[in-house]
Amino acid sequence: MTRLFCHDHPDTLQLDATVLKTRPGAVLLSQHPFYPGGGGQLPDRGLVRWQGGEASVTGFSEEGGALWLLLPDGVEVAGEVRAEADPLFRQCMRELHTDLHVLNALVFRDFDGALVTGVQMNADGTARIDFDLPDADNDRLRALEPELNDVIAQDLPVLTHHVPLTAAHAEKGLLRSRSVTPPPSPEGLVRVIEIAGLDRQACGGTHLASTAASRPLKILKIENKGRFNRRVRIGLQGA
Incomplete structure (x- = not known):
């Protein structure tokens, strides 16, 4: 995965940039603040x-290692521009993604290292995460809600590291997906999100700086799939 500006600066949502290349309906900028989506996280919205x-930015297209911003049909941009990510949408995604890591950590701890089989975050402040748990008691899963909110309230720092791919495979529990491994950077590094004292796992999304920056959560439903x-x-309370 290409290292994105938003990975290191998730709070910076406006950047001045130069147009490097353009065509009708797409532009390649010298820099931008956007997260293009992936790992169950929706792509940023913005202008x-x-x-x-x-x-409006309608989507993203990676071509030859470069990330093009997609625009409405026929729009062409030239010269100096300002790229702006939607702050409320980014905040929602950061909360959901961080909170899913907290939930993942608790399930991994209490259910014998259960792996993730799917994730999806939604613009309405809800999300779902699927676990490989053939014999799980749904009431036990539902009972995690108080601890989930207790961890959020503890204001645990959320840190970012980069480790070699071989080290990522060697560290037990760092790769939590049953079928998907985050792609390494061109330098062969895997991005790791650490919630201090609770969790470390590979991830390419945007996260909060600390857990208490999230609203409290409710477990809305447990389903057998x-x-x-x-x-x-x-779901985020109040979303």
């Missing part, structure tokens, strides 16, 4: 502004 106009999967649906 590109330039002298005399502005356009097939023979093996348990789906836990969560």
Whole structure:
């Protein structure tokens, strides 16, 4: 995975940039603050502004290692621009992604290292995470809600590290997905998110600086999805 500006500066949501290349409906900038989506996290929403106009960013396209911003059909941009990510949407994604790591850590601890089989975050402040838990007691999963909110309230720092791919495979519990491994950077490094004293796992999304920056959570529903999967649906209170 290419190291993105938002990985190191998730609070910086506006950047001035130069247009490197352009075509109708797409632009390549010298820099931008956007997260393009992945790992169950939705892509950022936002705008590109330039002298005399502005356009919504409708998506992203990686081409030859470069990330193009997609714009409404026919829009062409030139010169100096300002790229702006939607702050409320980014905050929602950061909360959900961090909180899913907390839930993942508790399930991994209490259910014999159960692996993740799917994740999806939603713009309405809800999310779901699927675990490989063929024999799990759904009431035990639901009973994690008080501890989940206790961890959030503890204001644990959320830290970022980068480790070699071989080290990531060697560290038990660092890779939590049953089928997907975060791609390494061109330097062969894997990005690791650590919640101090609780959890370390590979991840490419955007996160909070500390757990208390999240609103409290509710476990909305536990579902059996097939023979093996348990789906836990969560929601941010007040979202």
